[in-house]
Amino acid sequence: MSALSSGFAAMHPSARNLAAGLIAMTALVSLAPTSPAQSQTTRIQKVVSPGGIEAWLVHDTTLPLVAMEIAFVGGGAQDPAGKPGVASLAASLLDEGAGDLDARAFQDAMAEKAIEVHFDASRDMVGGSLRTLSENVEPAFELMRLAVTAPRFDDEAVERIRQGQLANLRRRANDPSTQASLAWSARAFPNHPYGRPLSGTLESVPAITRGDLAGFAKRTLARDNLKIAVVGDITPEALGPALDKMFGALPAKAELTPVPDVVPQGLGAVEVKTLDVPQTSMVFGGIGLKRNDPDFIPAFVLNHMLGGSAFSSRLFREVREKRGLAYSVYSHLAPLDHAGLILGGTATKNERAGETVDLIRAEYMKLLTDGPSEEELADAKSYLIGSFALRFDSSAKVASQLLQIQIDDLGIDYIDRRNELVAAVSLDDIKRVAGRFRENPALLFSLVGKPEGLAAAGATPANGAASGNSGG
Incomplete structure (x- = not known):
């Protein structure tokens, strides 16, 4: 029995009914033409x-x-x-x-x-x-x-x-x-x-x-x-x-300090903070897209193929399966209010840190330059469409999704439209958004540990060793 199936079976019967209803309802939206009777909205x-x-x-x-x-x-x-x-x-x-x-x-x-x-x-x-x-x-x-x-x-x-x-x-x-x-x-x-x-x-x-x-x-x-x-x-x-x-008793208007839009600096650099641990942890990232960008959904699909999937992404195959450099590696789009980012991370043995940095850079550029195959794109869309229902398997998750849709100003019908938007992504769409990412393809790497093999990567020491002077 899978972890998902096991967790589902362990639910109280009434909770299972709610979860099953929400999953089935979303699946109808995903797999069948939308009609007033079927529409989640x-x-x-x-x-x-x-x-x-x-x-x-x-x-x-x-x-x-x-x-x-x-x-x-x-x-x-x-x-x-x-x-x-x-x-x-x-x-x-x-x-x-x-x-x-x-x-x-x-x-x-x-x-x-x-x-x-x-x-x-x-x-x-x-x-x-x-x-x-x-x-x-x-x-x-x-x-x-x-x-x-x-x-x-x-x-x-x-x-x-x-x-x-x-x-x-x-x-x-x-x-x-x-x-x-x-x-x-x-x-x-x-x-x-x-x-x-x-x-x-x-x-x-x-x-x-x-x-x-x-x-x-x-x-x-x-x-x-x-x-x-x-x-x-x-x-x-x-x-x-x-x-x-x-x-009702809250002030009518917030008094917020304006926050300027910004793009990440230091792209192409490898920053190192020394910490006496056996593995090097790394975070990498570059310029992405904001959530209101018309190309966000194609970029979302592109990222899934890069590092958004725990088992089928290119980074997973190249970094973990083929070379055993890390237990896990990931990437995701991070659309903040004032910056669009693509971010990722992994951890590897200190002596293989330079190799890992070089490989992540190479796989990112390879995907942006050569693009995916039709089969790879089809698999990514199938997963993203099929897994969407898992975001609605509890009332708390439904509320969280509805809140995020409001924050992102996607419209009250977004749940109905979302899988159609993913399904409509074509290779031409992927090539177009990859071209946009290629305009600023450099990634900033931040490494903490005792990484080796970074000479070719252009590593620079950060301001001192990792310390308790900042928190997350």
């Missing part, structure tokens, strides 16, 4: 509250559960230049006391009703999630309201979460993959918010004040930059007024 409803707050809803009574995902545009990129880590710390504290509830009371209120409320920050947004039984939806929504409109940032909670963040930074100081990622971003985006460590540094996190946290929340958590997705046992009639109750 007939289940996605745009709900607008009396106060004008919009959410996307999938009303599903299969299980007595409600899942909500929210996002406020403006994450770590809004950190003050001298204080990276503010967004990360602030997001971690939103469920650590709000309104009349201190941290213990807030956590007890969630535990009493089996409610989950959680927040985190990424480069471009602050995200929140809520999970609750439908019978507890009112207290769950009240906790969400308090968290986003009245966070306390009490001294005890701030210090406790701060110390946890500092402990993570110390731990990551000796994690080669984390250090490689941090070094890549710092080299690629000097003097830009994307170059700062999202979790801050051992110097910046202790300097973050309660005023910094409260100011970030006040400027960033607003109605005009809020996206909401809800899936589960709640009707549109009930959700509309609840949206106003949860989010």
Whole structure:
């Protein structure tokens, strides 16, 4: 039995029914002509509250559960230049006391009703999630309201979460993959918010004040930059007024600092940070495409053939299967709000680091220059179409997908159109997008370890050995 089949069988019967229904529903969209009766978007409803707050809803009574995902545009990129880590710390504290509830009371209120409320920050947004039984939806929504409109940032909670963040930074100081990622971003985006460590540094996190946290929340958590997705046992009639109750007291407009568009710097270089470990971890990347680029789907298919598949990509075959250089190797498109990237990574023995760098460069250029075969393209499209349903095998995943589609402004019918877009990608499309990548084909490599054989790769030492001065 496969891991997927085993996990599916282990589900509660009602959960299996929901998962099977979602997979079957998406498969219908994938394999058959779309009709009003079959269309998944007939289940996605745009709900607008009396106060004008919009959410996307999938009303599903299969299980007595409600899942909500929210996002406020403006994450770590809004950190003050001298204080990276503010967004990360602030997001971690939103469920650590709000309104009349201190941290213990807030956590007890969630535990009493089996409610989950959680927040985190990424480069471009602050995200929140809520999970609750439908019978507890009112207290769950009240906790969400308090968290986003009245966070306390009490001294005890701030210090406790701060110390946890500092402990993570110390731990990551000796994690080669984390250090490689941090070094890549710092080299690629000097003097830009994307170059700062999202979790801050051992110097910046202790300097973050309660005023910094409260100011970030006040400027960033607003109605005009809020996206909401809800899936589960709640009707549109009930959700509309609840949206106003949860989010109506937020400021009408966020006060975001403009973030300039940027392209990665240092392309073609190999940056090295020395760490006494037996393997070299590496992150590589270059110029990609933003999500709103018309060629994004062809580029997505192209990347799948490069390193997007765990077992059939060119990098997997060449780096792992043929030469045994690494256990895993991957690449993916990383469309940030202000930069389009293609990124990847792997880890290999120190003595084979130079060989691995050269091989990744060669395979990338070979795909861009020669392109794939018809069979390779057909296989990639078949996998991407067939696996799409796995993104919808739980209510939480559905909510997450609906939220991302809103953030990317892809349209409420995107789930219906997505597989058709993939299926329509032709060799000519791949050649066109490969030509665009060939305009700026150089990759920046960031290596952490004791790599050997890099003379021909043009390696340059980074600013000192890998240290705990930055976090991820």
